Amino acid sequence: MKILGISFSPRKSGNTVTLIEEALNGARQEGAETELYSVAGKEIRPCDGCWVCAGTGKCHIKDDMEALCDIMVTSDGIIFGTPVYVYSMTGQAKTVIDRMLCLSTPDRNLANKVGGVIVVAGSIGIIDPVKDLYFMMVMKKMVPANLVAVYASKKGEAKELKQGMEAARNLGREMVQIAAKKFTYPPEFPRNFFAFGTHTR
Ligand SMILES: Cc1cc2nc3c(=O)[nH]c(=O)nc-3n(C[C@H](O)[C@H](O)[C@H](O)COP(=O)(O)O)c2cc1C
Numbered sequence: 001m002k003i004l005g006i007s008f009s010p011r012k013s014g015n016t017v018t019l020i021e022e023a024l025n026g027a028r029q030e031g032a033e034t035e036l037y038s039v040a041g042k043e044i045r046p047c048d049g050c051w052v053c054a055g056t057g058k059c060h061i062k063d064d065m066e067a068l069c070d071i072m073v074t075s076d077g078i079i080f081g082t083p084v085y086v087y088s089m090t091g092q093a094k095t096v097i098d099r100m101l102c103l104s105t106p107d108r109n110l111a112n113k114v115g116g117v118i119v120v121a122g123s124i125g126i127i128d129p130v131k132d133l134y135f136m137m138v139m140k141k142m143v144p145a146n147l148v149a150v151y152a153s154k155k156g157e158a159k160e161l162k163q164g165m166e167a168a169r170n171l172g173r174e175m176v177q178i179a180a181k182k183f184t185y186p187p188e189f190p191r192n193f194f195a196f197g198t199h200t201r
Contacts, residue, residue: 003027003114003175004075006068007038008082008093015120015158016081019148019168023079023116026172032179034172037071039092044068046095053102065099072103077114077145077175080133084121089129097136104140104193111141111187114179116171122153139193141185145175 005020017038024034042064053059059066072078082093089097103109115137119129126149137144148171150164158164194200 001176001179002033002075003077004035004071005079008090010040010092012040014155015152016083018158019118019150020079020081022165022168023172026169027176030173030176032176037068044095047098057102057105057108059099059102069103073108076179079116079118081118082129084125084129087125087128089132112184113142114145114175115142116145116175117147120150120152139191141191143178143183145178146171
């Protein structure tokens with residue numbers, strides 16, 4: 001079993017990475033393999049809306065997202081960790097999520113993988129990224145685990161928050177235990193990526 005932690009912070013070794021590392025420690029404690037992926041320093045360009053990937057499962061943009069998709073599809077659980085930037089997830093997080101449109105085909109998707117959420121803010125704005133990340137997981141038919149929300153600003157501050165670090169460790173542990181149950185959604189009910197209305201008649 002493998003648990004992947006993705007940090008959407010452009011800051012190397014910041015609070016998001018600290019908490020993800022602790023969650024991965026927890027996952028290893030339960031016997032899983034782990035991998036940390038940080039978007040810091042990576043080249044991941046925005047989706048250009050061509051929609052080709054919705055049919056092929058492959059994005060035509062050749063950059064670091066290709067490798068990240070491969071790591072995601074070979075993981076059993078994925079932790080999505082983002083700092084709050086201007087009351088929202090980081091631009092890097094949104095870019096990756098948009099590009100994850102390619103992971104929605106029958107043979108290349110994130111269905112039944114366990115998802116965890118870590119959000120770090122300096123002072124305000126945690127709720128929107130939490131909601132957005134959970135909704136993304138619902139649309140991907142992932143199995144949601146816990147969330148860890150932490151207030152920390154400067155690098156290293158998250159490490160001092162004992163309860164937050166413990167919650168992160170427990171998130172990793174919980175994800176392994178949930179994944180071990182091997183829940184699967186019935187395949188015949190696809191998620192609707194649209195609202196019903198005039199355009200669907
Ligand atoms: C461009 C920018 C925007 C930010 N916006 C917010 C914000 O809206 N609310 C908040 O509480 N913190 C905000 N912060 C602070 C970060 O969320 C905080 O420093 C966090 O610990 C960074 O996580 P990291 O160490 O993983 O990069 C912002 C930081 C930056 C650089």
